[in-house]
Amino acid sequence: MANQFLVKDTMAAMRGLSAAEITALQNGTYEGVQLLGYYEKGDTPAPIIYYLAPATPDPGSDNGGSLIEVGGIKLMHNFVGSVDIRYFGAAPQNLDNTIFIQKCIDTVQIKCISIDNNTYRVLGSINLKSALKIQGDASLITKTGNQTIALFVGTAVNDVVVDNVRLHGGFDPTKPSNYNYAGLLFSESSHLVITNVSVEKFSVGIRLYYCNGVEIDASTVVDNHTVGISGLSNNTKLKNSFIQRNGNAILETSQQTRDVYFINSSNLDIFNNTLGNSTDPLTRALAVRYDLDGVRTDFDKAENISIRLNRFFKNGVGIGSDPGLVATQRVPPVNVILESNDFTGTADVWIDDVLNARTQHNKGIVNYNVRIGTSKPFSLYSFNDEAQQVNQNSLSGNQLVARDAIVFDSTNFTGSTGFAFNTVVGYGGLPACTIKSPKSKVPLFDASFSSRFVAGNVLVEDSLRPNLSNRNYFDYEIENSSSFTPNNISNERNPFFIRVDTVGVLNITAPTNSKNGAELEVILLNFRPTGQMNVTFSAEYDLSDNTKRALASLPNAKLVFLKFRYLRGIWREDVNNYFFNNSSAVANVSNANLSNTTATDVAGLVSWINSDLIPLVNANKTQLNAKLESDRASGQQSN
The missing domain is CATH 2.60.120 (Jelly Rolls)
Known part of the structure; x- marks a missing residue:
């Protein structure tokens, strides 16, 4: 009877259509095939209908989901907009879902793949395309096998959204680390949105390589082997996210581990995140640097960097040029602001070779470190920051310039021992800055600062001097x-x-x-x-x-x-x-x-x-x- 559907419980059953059933589809006895599940009845969100595809133009090749070839005919289901990966064969019981998810993404008309609240294993890489959304439901995707390739890869793609998925890499620390082993790896891509995503146990959680216009929001990036989030990425927002304990597998004192590490990146907005707590005591939770590595057009500077309302645990912030570069190779970061961040705990701030940097209303800084190692212009204004101490060092002959270019205004010193301003043994250089209205229960200057004050390289405002004890400014x-x-x-x-x-x-x-x-x-x-x-x-x-x-x-x-x-x-x-x-x-x-x-x-x-x-x-x-x-x-x- 015409206008009825041939019903099949599984994809295997549909692929096993008899010759009579195929003829019935061709002559219109059946309008199409109703599929009730993929591996077993009811394992897909709902039954779907496959219709007989026209012979011309050729609709394409069998992809295991929207187009099925059987017995010389092709059956087609037109997924509109969004499709659940289970319709293409992905299933929790599979040992490897790479090919099923990939075919789902590659289907031309599909703009969104949805992943249910379940666990899916993947052995290979899944390549993304432009104008695609991956929509999860607290879904867990685990990557095993090859630790030299990423889970999701986007190369030269635009307008990609990844939302509400959990990515787990199961990194084996006995194997060599590889920066390409990432949960999300994008290169030469733009307009990327990553929201409510969890990435853990990879070599790198999220790697952005020559990207532009990236937003990472409400995400969790933890326990990745070397770096949480890294790359070269302009016009990037990182906000409302939890990024901690990345790099713990690296030997301590290596200074190679970071939660967030951007190089040669401009127009960064890092807002309201929780970062830090690596086991490496010398690393920075957040580092933004200029580096010769990877320099090319549009990725040759670090400018317009805003770091606001973040909470740092144990490891702090480092802004500057790579200290391994010689002075003539360094390009100072420009227009940097650190505002209202909480460094309470053991978190430091490092400001190296900066121009027009301002830090204000930050609290709980343990060590505020300033290093100037170039002859290029630099300037730093610290206003109403709270710190245990300030360390000025490695000013490399620029003391008279630094005296006017580095200003500490209304600093509240919270340390109970030592001095408010110190030099650091082993870094060399001499202190130089202007100091206005500090609040301190400990003497302001150690011996090196005191001597530089007398030499004219530390300037203290007139109104402050009567309020200081002799030891604070001169012995x-x-x-x-x-x-x-x-x-x-x-x-x-x-x-x-x-x-x-x-x-x-x-x-x-x-x-x-x-x-x-x-x-x-x-x-x-x-x-x-x-x-x-x-x-x-x-x-x-x-x-x-x-x-x-x-x-x-x-x-x-x-x-x-x-x-x-x-x-x-x-x-x-x-x-x-x-x-x-x-x-x-x-x-x-x-x-x-x-x-x-x-x-x-x-x-x-x-x-x-x-x-x-x-x-x-x-x-x-x-x-x-x-x-x-x-x-x-x-x-x-x-x-």
Whole structure:
């Protein structure tokens, strides 16, 4: 009877049509074949109808799903828009579903493949096409077998969406790692959307290679062997995702493991993610770098990088050029912002070779590290960040530029020991920056920072200085060059103690801040064990003849106290002729001839200066001021 369907329970039964059944389909006795399941009745979402396909034009080859060839005829079901992979033969019981899913994707009219909430095993790679959506239902796809090829691969594809699937790689750490063994591997592709996807136990979770316009949202990327998310990708958003514990199989201290690693990528928006907690203590959870590896047109810089409202555990952020590059090869990242991130725990921030970088309102930073290793322009402004300490190092001769280009404004230091600003042993370089309104319960500067402050490479705003203890900004300067410039501040009341170690003549030039009424106090100590030392002052100083004679041949271990006040372009000497022998000082120094001084010797000198010298100087100042006041009063009465 016409307009009835031939009913078959399974695909195998449909492929086994008899000659009579085929004839009945050809003469119209049956309108088509109703298929109730693929491997067994009811294992597909619903029954579907296959119709006899026309002989011309040829509809194509048997693909096991939409087109079936049997007994010289072709039966066709027109899947519109979306299709469940089970209609093409994918099934949880299969040892390998690669070919079934691939044929489903390759069917021209299909724009969306759906995967039910079940587990599907895959041995090979599945190649994606443009304008395709993979729609899961918390579906699990496990990749086994070859660990040199990815699970899903998109090459030169556009407009691809992957949603609500779980990808598990089952990585075997006894086998060599391969960056191509990824859950999702895209290259030369654009307009990609990855949402609510879980990727774990691959060598790389998600790899993007020369891609543009990528969005990763609400996804989980964990426990991948080397990297969670990596690649070269412009105009990329990573948001609302959980990316942790990637790279744990790599040996610790390798610095090769990262949760997220982008190189030569611009216009990145990394927002509201949870990252970190690798076992490698030296790696960064998030790294954005310029690197010569992979440089080509449109992927030759790292610019416009926004990192906001993320939570970092254990491992922090690194932004810069690859430190392995020589200075002439580095290209600084440009326009970087780190804002309102939470680094509480053991997470660091590394800023290397950046231009126009701003960090603000970040909290819980353990070590804020700044390294400048090039002669190219760079600038960094840190505002209202919370950190245990700041480490400035490897500034490579750019200290005077860095002083103005690196600014720490309103930093809240939370460390309970040590110093707020430190240099790092082993990295070399010298600190340089501007500091405004810090909040700290510990001294601001370690010895290296203190010396650079005196040398003019660390600038502290005027309004801050009265609020700091002596140790925070100055103890003493060991001077072994031929010239020294005091970096004084208007109305400074504490003296510079200058220990002169140089050979020949030390010339003291005009201070950096010259304002009417400013004061400068200097204590000089000739620390050269060989005897006489000549100290001169530049023409901006007005010295008494007595002081000039004393400084022309300053004996070994002799101290000189001088006080100046700046009036109408000249630093005029207010107090002079205060000279002290070294008897009290030598008692605090184990090496009597003052050569080869040790840290203990220096500590003894500092103790003597604080307990004996400065009180004596202050007493002399008080006595002199009293005398000057008396003379002034007498002069007024005589008038």
